Each structure stands twice: as structure tokens, then as C-alpha cells.
Amino acid sequence: MPTESMTPKERWLAVLQRKTPDRTPMDYWGTEEAMDKLMQHLGCADEWEVFHKLHIDRVVSVGPEYVGPPVDDAHDMFGCGFRKVAYDGGVYKECVFHPLAAYETIEELEAAYTWPSADWFDFSVIPDQIVGKEEYPIRGGGSEPFLIYANLRGLEQAYMDLLIHTEFALYCLDKLFDLAYEMSLRIYEQIPGKVTLSYIAEDFGSQQSLLFSPQTIREVFVPRMKRMIDLAHSAGAYVFHHSDGAIRPILPDMIAAGIDILNPIQWRCRGMDRAELKRDFGAQVIFHGGMDNQHTLAFGSVDDVREEVAYNLEVLGAGGGYILAPCHNIQAISPPENIVAMYETGYALGWR
Secondary structure (H helix, E strand, C coil): CCCCCCCHHHHHHHHHCCCCCCECCECCCECHHHHHHHHHHHCCCCHHHHHHHCCCCCCEECCCEECCCCCCCCECCCCCEEEEEEECCEEEEEEEECCCCCCCCHHHHHHHCCCCCHHHEEHHHHHHHCCCCCCCCEEEEEECHHHHHHHHHCHHHHHHHHHHCHHHHHHHHHHHHHHHHHHHHHHHHHCCCCCCEEEECCCCECCCCECCCHHHHHHHHHHHHHHHHHHHHHCCCEEEEECCCCCHHHHHHHHHHCCCEEECCCCCCCCCCHHHHHHHHCCCCEEEEEECCCCHHHHCCHHHHHHHHHHHHHHCCCCCCEEEEECCCECCCCCHHHHHHHHHHHHHHCEC
8 A cells, every 4th residue: 555645635735736646535524423333333532533544634624613692502693493303313403493584574674683793703713723733624714695594584485585585585695695704704814824625505406406596596696605705715715615416507607606626426416427527527626525425325335335436536536636525424324334435445546
């Protein structure tokens, strides 16, 4: 086996800069329950021991500390209410109270609702968060406003608002984008030049098609996201764009807006064939993900996992431009043996 000659950060940067790394970088996304099972399986004391053991080039996330008006465990700073829902293997939080659901007009909203402010956060804690992690890529800043808007209004109402309460929806989205912009700016100011990537996301796709019309994406989301993209680039950060599902029709627009990394490459969705994506967009964007956690990692055999890793490295990694990772958070149902097989195979086959 060759010897590593790069740190995780150097490895990521080599891929992002279209240079040749010593091997293909590998990232990890997973639920707390999945990590607990993996630590037990490997006999590791904490997640960082897992990352070292499996040669995972983990991204370190930074962010401010909330010091605003008190919130309880069942609510967030926006006033959205959550309940815990148990499933086989774990627990997740589901939004069950939507504080903006009853408002009809902007005037009514502004008279009764207080928007969170970046002043509700202490950003001075950020420099300490990267101490001892200098060899790893740093993630900070970014946006995903429609996800928040859907919690504020309720999912169905949020989608309908874009068509029948457009002015109201755009007003709220602008408030959320403005907050994300100011939060990101203050993060960049705390560790100038040290943020490697910013997560600028929006889930545009279902398994079969786009969740919004292309016109809505182009007119509502892209201009606002481009403002965030330009801010990230001005701070020296690469733009990590997450969008689940069948999003091929909108990829040219997102690439034109300036995204650098595309995640998660859900290749079982319509139009997301890996070879075709690489052929058509491989020279314009870095691919991150590609390991199917709905079927292969969850229900496939170890051999299935190894074959998928080999295919991703051969196709998505042809000529560089690929970071191996699961398509989304690995769930507790995924056998630890499959997770280990993914990273062991990626490490064995990923050398350049």
C-alpha cells in the first residue's frame, strides 16, 4: 500500500483545484445512531478514532454560539416547535408547530413576529473550534432558507406560497437569506481565509423530478443563492451545493451561478446517471457523494458496496474531481460491515 503524502485538507484542496491528490478524499455523513454502531463495531472510543482508522478526510464544521432570547428543547430560535419521533434504530425531530402558518399579510407578520438576528450569536468562539484541526478542511457559513421557511409555514403551505402568496414568500425568504448572509460574513471575519467550503443548499429534487418548476428555481432561488455564492468566493471558500434528488435539468443554472462542489449524486434518481453526469458536467463541478445509502449501504452486501465504490472511483473519479462519500446521512439500519467496506475499498483503490 502506498504511503500518504497529504493531509486531509491538502487532499481536498488538490481535488478542488483540479490537481492530483495522493488518493481520492473520503468524507463521512451519518446519524448519531449509525456512528454509535460503527464505533462499537470497530472498538473505537470516539468518532475521531473512527475517522483515523478508516482514513476518512473529515470536514470540521464551525459556527457561533447562540446567546439570544432563551429557547427550550422543543423549539428553535425561529419559534418552530418540534417533537421527537422514534423509529427502528433511532430518533429524529419533526417540526409540528409552524409559527408563521396563520399570517396572511406582510404587515400582519411584521406587527407580531420578531425575526432572529445575527446579534443573537457569539462569533468569538469560532477560532478555538479549529485549534488542533488545522490539517482538516473547514466548513463554515452558507444557507438553506426554504428548509427553514417550510418549518415556519408548514411544508404544503410553503410550496403553495410560491405560487399564490408570492410576495409574502419572497419577503420571508429575503429575511432568511439576509440572516444567512450576515451570519456567514461574521464567520469569515473570525477566521479570515481559513474556511475551505461553505454549504449553500436547497433541496430541489424528488426521486423522479424537480420539486419546483425550473422557472421558480431560476427566478426565486438562483439569484439569491448567487449572492451567497459570491460572498463565499470573496472569502476564499469553495461552494458546496447540496440538493437531493433528480436535479439534472437545473444543474447548468447552478453551475453558471458558481457552485464548485455538487452533492449528493443520488444516482438512482431519474436523470442522475453517473457516467452521463461526469461526461456533461465533470469539467465544471466536483462530485461529492455517489454512495447510495437508500439501497446499497442499507440493504446491499459487502460485495455490492465494494462494486459501487469501484464504479464511482472509475467513473466519477476519472481524471480527478471526485470525493467519495455517502449520498446522505448513513442511517442506523446500514450494517457497520458495509460502512467499513466502503472506506476500506475507497482507500485500497483510490490511490493516484
